[in-house]
Amino acid sequence: MGDGLPDDFKTAHTPEALSEALRAGKFGATVLKPGDLADADTLTVDNFDAIILPFGPHFPQDARDAFLAYLRAGGSFLSTDGYAFDSPRVLTDAGWSTIGPEVTAAEMNQPGPKDVDTRINTRAGKSGDALSLHPSQIGVFDPQFPLEHATALRLTDWYANPATLGEGFARDAAQRELPEYNFAEAVSGFSASGLTGVNGAVFPPVYRRWIPVLQAFDTSAGANPGPANLRGSALSIMHNYTGQYAGSSWAFSGLTDGTDVFL
Numbered sequence: 001m002g003d004g005l006p007d008d009f010k011t012a013h014t015p016e017a018l019s020e021a022l023r024a025g026k027f028g029a030t031v032l033k034p035g036d037l038a039d040a041d042t043l044t045v046d047n048f049d050a051i052i053l054p055f056g057p058h059f060p061q062d063a064r065d066a067f068l069a070y071l072r073a074g075g076s077f078l079s080t081d082g083y084a085f086d087s088p089r090v091l092t093d094a095g096w097s098t099i100g101p102e103v104t105a106a107e108m109n110q111p112g113p114k115d116v117d118t119r120i121n122t123r124a125g126k127s128g129d130a131l132s133l134h135p136s137q138i139g140v141f142d143p144q145f146p147l148e149h150a151t152a153l154r155l156t157d158w159y160a161n162p163a164t165l166g167e168g169f170a171r172d173a174a175q176r177e178l179p180e181y182n183f184a185e186a187v188s189g190f191s192a193s194g195l196t197g198v199n200g201a202v203f204p205p206v207y208r209r210w211i212p213v214l215q216a217f218d219t220s221a222g223a224n225p226g227p228a229n230l231r232g233s234a235l236s237i238m239h240n241y242t243g244q245y246a247g248s249s250w251a252f253s254g255l256t257d258g259t260d261v262f263l
Contacts, residue, residue, distance in 0.1 A: 011081045012260040013054040021263055034091065037063035043070045050249075051075065056082020056256065058089050058096065064120055068136055074247035082256045083141045083190050085120035122195050129201040135244050139195025139208075140252045147189050147254070150216035150231040153181035153261065159213055181261065182219070190254030191216070191232025197243075207243030212236045213251070214261065235261060 019029035032051070036042045043051075043066050051070070053059065056079075059067075071077070079085075089096040119125070122139045126132040133139070154160070197206040214235035217225040237251040253261060 009056065009058065010258065011054045011056065012255075012258045013052075013080050013262050015052075015054060017263050018052055018054060034060040034063060038066050040066040040069060043067065043075075045070065045073045045075045048075065051077045053077055053079040053084065054081055056080070056254075057084065057086035058082075059085050059087070059120065060096075061088035061090055064088070068120075071138075071245045071248045076249040076251075078251040079140070080253045080255075080262065081258075083121075083123075083143075083254055084252050085138055086123060086141075088120060122199070125199070130204075131199050133195075133199050135198055135207075138250065139197075140192070140238070140250060141190045141254055142193045142195075143190075145191045145193050145232060147187060147191050147216055147232050147234070149218040149220065150187050150234070151183050151185070152217045152219040152225060153179075153187075153214050153234045154217060154225050155179065156212050156215055158211070179214075179261070181259075183259075186218075186220075187216070187234070187255055187257055187259050189234075189256040189259075192234060192236035192252050192254050193232070194236060194238045194250075194252075196238070205243070207245070208238045208240040208250075210236060210238050214253070 015031045019031055022029040030048070032042075037051070037060060043063075048070075051067075087098055089098060091097075119134070119137050121141065122131075122133050122137045123141075123143055125134075125137070192212070194208075194210045196208050196210055197204050212233040212235075214233065215225075216231045216234045218229040218231050219225065234255060235251065235253040237249060240246050240248045240250075255261065
């Protein structure tokens with residue numbers, strides 16, 4: 001999306017730097033424009049295995065239908081730098097303008113109750129015994145789970161110890177270079193929590209598996225990372241094994257303070 005985002009939003013992971021890093025790792029990388037995301041003929045699993053969205057909450061509203069169709073076909077995404085899909089945007093002469101996180105411009109002209117199917121993420125839904133959501137809503141992040149007092153980030157054991165993953169993953173521990181992050185001041189943002197199914201009051205269906213990748217800890221008192229000082233997840237991934245998005249994987253990081261965890 002680039003220029004014209006509100007509050008002088010700056011991503012810690014620019015498309016140019018990400019594509020350069022991917023190409024250096026022998027991956028193919030194409031920098032897409034918002035119009036490409038909205039073009040169902042361009043945004044296909046034949047063209048792209050995964051889409052990286054480095055602009056946090058900002059997402060072009062016109063690309064919603066094509067993007068969800070891409071995920072339903074088995075496409076995947078990595079979202080960084082904030083609460084994904086939380087601020088749909090439309091392009092105006094003055095730049096990217098919000099259409100409201102709760103009600104879109106199209107909905108405002110419709111009579112009767114508002115359809116939750118228009119939401120991209122699961123922040124909003126229909127109130128009741130439980131928050132009713134549509135299966136098409138992307139269940140990443142929770143507004144009630146901010147990251148607080150997180151001064152260190154560590155890989156979870158599953159990723160930090162590939163020798164335990166079986167044949168093809170074994171490596172000498174001395175040869176592994178694992179990312180490790182320590183900060184003088186706590187990072188900020190949202191924990192990378194996720195909704196594994198459709199929320200419900202009684203036996204809700206489960207569609208996906210949530211796996212924390214990079215956990216956040218409070219080490220301000222000198223404590224070693226452990227369950228007692230776990231503050232949430234700085235990076236997680238969810239694998240859809242059934243439901244509308246079967247075969248699609250979603251990786252997401254909600255840090256909002258410009259912390260670079262990928263480059």
